[in-house]
Structure formats: structure tokens, C-alpha cells
Amino acid sequence: MLPFVTAFAASLVAYATVGQSQQLDPIVNYCVRFDHQSVVKNNTLYIDGGKESFINVNGNGTQEGDITVGINEYLIMVDLSKPWDWKTNVSIKALAKPGMPELPTSPPVVSRGAFYYGSDNDPNIYLWGGTTSKVNTSFPGFIGPLPITFTMWSFNTHSHVWDHYDLSDSVLYRPSSGAYAEARDQHRSFYLNGQVDSGSSTQTMSLSLDTKIFQEGMIVIDHSNQTAKNISTKGLVRDKPRTRGRMQYISSLGSHGILVLIGGNEKKVTDTKDQSLGDLVPMDKVHVFDVSSLYDDRINAGGSWYEQSVTGDIPEKRVDFCIMLARAIDTSSANIYMYGGRGENDVFFDDIHVLSMPSFTWTKVYQGNSGRYGQTCHRAGARTMISVGGASGTNMNTSGCDWQNKGLNVLDLSTINWSTKYTPTTEDFAMPTAVTARIGGNAQGNATMLAPDGGFDQVGLAQLFGSDSIKISNTSQPAAAAGPVADRIRRAIIAGSVVGGTVFLGLALAIIWFLRHLLYHIWIGDLTQRIEMEGKGKSMSELPDKGVFWELPGNAPVELWSPTSPVPQVDTADFKHETKSDRDLGWRGETECEGDASRTECVIDERDKDSMKSRHTQVTCKELD
Secondary structure (H helix, E strand, C coil): CCCEECCCCCCCCCCCEECCCEECCCCCCEEEEECCEEEEECCEEEEECCEEEEEEECCCCCEEEEEEEEECCCEEEEECCCCEECCCCCCEEEECCCCCCCCCCCCCCCECCEEECCCCCCCEEEEECCECCCCCCCCCCCCCCCCHHHCEEEEECCCCEEEEECCCCCCCCCCECCEEEEEHHHCEEEEECCEECCCCCHHHCCCCCCECEECCCEEEEECCCCEEEEECCHHHHCCCCEECCEEEEECCCCCCCEEEEECCEECCCCCCECCCCCEECCCCEEEEEEHHHHHCCCCCCCCEEEEEECEECCCCCCECCEEEEEECCCCCCEEEEEECCECHHHCECCEEEEEEECCCEEEEEEECCCCCECCEEEECCCCEEEEECCECCCCCCCCCCCCCCCCEEEEECCCCEEECEECCCCCCCCCCHHHHHHHCCECCECCCCCCCCCCECEHHHHHHCCCCCECCCCCECCHHHHCCCCCHHHHHHHHHHHHHHHHHHHHHHHHHHHHHHHHHHHHHCCCCCCCCCCHHHHHHHCCCCCCCCECCCCCCCCCCCCCCCCCCCCCCCCCCCEECCCCCCCCCCCEECCCCCCEEEEEECCCCCCHHHCCCECEEEEECC
């Protein structure tokens, strides 16, 4: 690892010119910036890369002239330790990214990557992934994509030294447009799915501009030793990975916290064409990852994902929005604020929705008329959110400039009021009244809605939230169980099903033995004790056809049934008979044979008096009188 030392300490970038006329200062000549990556650390907001358009400013400070489309080649820093008004006196500066003779490149200029905080005792912030935008390859200073060995970089916030890390052994391609989050308390960062395109690395430069290859897996970076691994997400996304959604880490849920995945778009890995937004993911469901599953050797490498239905003011489907977290003072609710984004038919949203948990409800708390997408947002202090950048159109030449002429705006998370002024404050966060009206409680918390409407969709997710409110109709395994990704709940349910199936067959064998000796009494009297089953499981007591043997699988031991054994769920598609009555199932069950409308009954073949001692029992059907 070789360091890069900043060419100058901290000063405003001097004006650059194109043809002696166009000014390209990323702060003074700011018009629009979006698809950047940013992070807040030690009372400083760091903004890196992204697409940016520029406009000239005359001596009076008025914007004029044509717009030049390009990229932000600097690391921009905003001081959050002092009050400011972005209209008049915001403390903002830009640092160049210097080159070094030891390596063929300087730190990259990318879009749609991730900027990670690291840990509290680490002065570095970490730039991960991203793609080299080719929005204007003739822009001064443009550099093409770097080799895959330059996927992660660090910037020391004290010394302003850049460094790089080679993680190519774990990550074959530099992803962009993925959903990312960070568990600071565990020194781990996450980057889910994403895409590879012609700007990803030197290895992908030959791809056409309209080729977007969606990537499977979730990158887990360990910042304690700067290593990474790629875990499977097939159980979550099946064959349609996601891009341009967002993910939030919430500590203190479960033993190691959770990740909440929201929105985005999806398409198959084999579909490599750029289909604009692709298939947008609905907002009436979210997915939750149990971080502790990464540490459990009993669980497959993909960890445990859950799906949960959401109620309330369901937002429209969208991509390129921003999110941040605010918890009630008493921690009775965790609230993810979602701002803006881009929807179908190039609709740009200017709204704020709050996803509250554990109730899993959406509450719309704001609606404006100046939509934007591609922005980032950050918590600054107890009750302040800072919005950074964002675009309001798809054509950077004609969409005009951002009315927030420094690319910053300030939201009070409690009153939901926007302002140009930022004030560091220790004032406590108070729950918005619109949210408490939905989930109960007051400004300090005290939420009364402590589970989703109707209960949690899955047992394991309810356990993460310490709840016993579960939907009766669905106590299934996590979403990941359908693929190679699994979890403890999945294993428990599968084990229960196997044991339940074995116990069921054992019960059937015991009944055969019992009825073997009481068969004649059945014909002359009523048998008051009847066997009754529910659901698909009842099909197991029917025989598939005449003259077919029913056999126990293998030599597995048989357990006695108990009330806690789950009812096995059996696919009856291969059975040729269908039970028409729930009475006397299996032995005097009224059935309808295929191709024969006559009512029949199944009778034990009495010719073999010792048949019950073997594992084969022959039955036949005869017409009823």
C-alpha cells in the first residue's frame, strides 16, 4: 500500500478554464451534482466524485452563460462544527486528488460508489467501488477506469493522505449502484449486488455503453484488517439482483443488528442491456438481514434474509433516493427517513416517508414540488438531516441549475421543516406528530404499535424484534431458504417437517396394527375414535392406485407423535385419488377413483394375516353396496 499526499493542505480550488471562458470550480461554479458518495465524520461532511455540471458566475455572483457537463474531480469538505447558512457563509472547501510517481494513477473519480465511515478510533474514511462516468470524456482531467486492484481507497481525515487496498482476490469486478450500509460497532461494511459496466475497471472497458451487468452477492468488508468476502444473495434476489436501492443498518436488534433493504430496481443477470430503470421493486415489502447469521457456522454462507409486508402510506416505486435513521429517545421505534428519488416515466419525487419499526409502517410526512434524485442525506446532530446534491432532470444541459446553489439543504427531523441554516444542536430528537399518530406514543417515543399489522410474516424476524406476534397463516422460513442462503429458523422448520413426516408414518403404522385386530368390529359397530387430519397432510393417508404398496422410507426409526409435531405439508400433485370426505380417512375413506365415478372403499387384504409384520401392506378397492 502506497500513500498519496495531498498536493496542498486545504484551500479553495482555483478556477479552471475551458477555452479561456468556462469556469469549472466545483463549489463556485456549481450547477448540479448527483450520483456522488458522501459521509459525515468528526463534524465534517465529505463529498466525493459524482457527475457535476458547471456554470459561469459574473462579478456580482450571478450565474450566467452555458452549462458545461462534467464530473467532480475533488473531495469536498463541509464544516459541521459551526453554524452556517448555505446562502451566505457556509464553510466549504475542495481538495484535489494528487497523483504519485510510484503508481500510474491518482485516487479515482467515480459515481455511484460508497463512502464508509470506518470506526470511531480510525481516522480514515473508505471509498469503495463506483464507476467512471463517461458523461463527458473530453472534460479536463478525465481519467478512464482503473484496474480492479484499485477497488478500495482510504482517506486519512487528519493527515489528508490517500491509500489503496487490493481486494481483487475476493471481488472480481468493481461494482457500482449497489445498496450499502455500515455496522460501525463491528467494523464492517456491506455492499449488496450492484452492476458492472464499461466504467467499472480496465477489464470491462470493452463493454458497450448500454451494457449493464447486474451482480449477485453482498460484499462484506472487515475494516479491522481491510479484507473482504462475497456472500451469496441468491436466496434473497433469486436470479434478479438489485441496483439503486438503499440499505440501512440498525444496531441492538438481534445479537448483532440488522440490515433493512428498501426499493431499487431488478433484472436478470443474463439481461445485459440498459433498460433504463428495469423492473422497479415495490415498496409494500422490505427485506431484513440478520447480521448475526454471518458469525454462525451452522448457517450457510449467505446468511439469513427475511421478507416483511409493510402497511400505511406506501410510497411509489423508485430508485436513487436517500435514507437515514432516527430512533425514538426510548428506542421504542426505529425510523428510516426516505427522501426523494426517481420513479417510472421520469417522475422525480419531492417527498419524505418514514418507515417505522417494529410496526413496519410507512408514514408520509412531507410533500413538496421540487423533485430530485441521486442525492445523499446524513444525520447531523440529534435532530438534523442534511441533504446533499441531487438532480431534477435527465438532461444535464437543459435541466437548469439546482436552486440550492451549494448543493446543501437542512431538514429538522422533528418538525419536518426545511431551512438554509444549519446549527449544531444538542436538542433531543422528537418523534414527528404524523408518525406518532400512526404508531402511537408521543414525542419521546412510547410507541404502542409494537408489531406489524397482522403480525410478523416470519418467525425468525419476530424473534429478532423480541415479539411473539406472528401471522398464523405464515410461519415459514426466511426468504433466503429457497436458495443456498439459510438460517437457524429454516433449519428448525425443515428438521421439524422431516421429523413430522417420519412421526406421521409411524402413527399410520401404529393405526394399521391397531385396526388389524379391530377390523371386524368396524363392520358391526361404530368406531368412536376417528383419525382426522387437516390441509394437504391428509393426502398421505390415501393410496395412489389399486394394487400399489405403501412403504416406509429406508430403515429410519419411527418416533411417537406429540402435539408439538408440525403437520407435514405434502404436494399432492402426484396422487391419483382425491379425498372427498374428512371422515374415516385412510381406512374407510370415501374416494373417487380416476376414470370410475363409483364410490369405493379401501380394505386390507386379509389373505396375508402376517402382512402387518412386514413393511409392505397391500390394499384393494371394491365397490360399495
